[in-house]
Amino acid sequence: MARPTRCRRVCMEPAYDCFQPDGVPTREEVMMTLDEYETIRLIDLEKRTHEQCAKQMEISRTTVTEIYETARQKLADSVVNGKRLYISGGHYQLCDGTASFCCNKKCRYAKTSVKKIRIQRKEENQMRIAVTYENGKVFQHFGHTKQFKFYDVEDKKVVKSQIVDTNGQGHGALSEFLTQAGVDMLICGGIGGGAQTALSNTGIPLYGGVTGEADEAVNAYLTGELNYDVNVHCSHHEHEHHCGEHHCGEDKHGCVGNGKSCQ
Structure with missing residues (x-):
């Protein structure tokens, strides 16, 4: 054997x-x-x-x-x-x-x-929106995001928000992290093919290609006016690319x- x-x-x-x-x-x-x-x-x-x-x-x-x-x-x-x-x-x-x-x-x-990540509890009747976050804006590279801002929504109004550190995790781990945090949908900037696949496997809907202020993006989504790109991909500055966190047996394609x- x-x-x-x-x-x-x-x-x-x-x-x-x-x-x-x-x-x-x-x-x-x-x-x-x-x-x-x-x-x-x-x-x-x-x-x-x-x-x-x-x-x-x-x-x-x-x-x-x-x-x-x-x-x-x-x-x-x-x-x-x-x-x-x-x-x-x-x-x-x-x-x-x-x-x-x-x-x-x-x-x-x-x-x-490694810092222990503490996430506020979401009520059963609430929807949790996650946004890749940096200095108040939608961060443009999902796999590199150091923070998410979570918005808990009830009756199409944000009732609570929090900023959570990712501890440097890559896209495979980030997808699992969002699932464990009870996230119902994601708003982000650029996101690679491998990250999209990992996210799709969690069942979390993606709204990519979004720019500008994070708070404004969430409000635009709630009013049905969010401008996003259904064909989003990541195209990092200076051709930089890093799409993920993978462990034994997992596979990854660059974007x-x-x-x-x-x-």
Whole structure:
């Protein structure tokens, strides 16, 4: 009987998870997993040895070598043959800061403690609207949002609101976070394909492509005047992209790479 594959520890998800040749349309693609990406990041960028990489990822050195060689081959295939490169999925779990060997300064959990999120109770006859939030406005990148503002609505009037920190969670975890918070619908700016899929799986309706003041957006929704985009996607400034939080066995596709749609 084969031994089960050990979940590989990944410090963080990539800021960019889709790349394609500039100005050259292509249907061919290469899929690099998050654990493969992590070996490239640690060995090639941070100049770690295979043994150090293995210790950080909590797997054997021989396994690291196998993953690394596969990752390098995929990277070469993409660059040399002009194939679109996705970084998504894999058998991994994100670092939670509890491992005996941590990446320290690079780790989002290093020398910090996760704050307990306290959310006010919603009454059964109320509707809870969530808005991606920053400085009073609708934040434009769902996967990067550091805060939501929740509006509890009764008889088409806001009766209570609260601002809640997300603790740096990505889109997969954010979707689950909204579900657990009792959210009935979401208003946001840009949102990627992977995030839309995760959100769709929760059954929470999405109103994307919204800009301006968060309070005004909610009032516009309540009066039937909200201006939103049914075909919304995320297109981050300076081509930045990060669409999510995924753990062992989950899959993710990027939505934008190099300023071009990678759908």
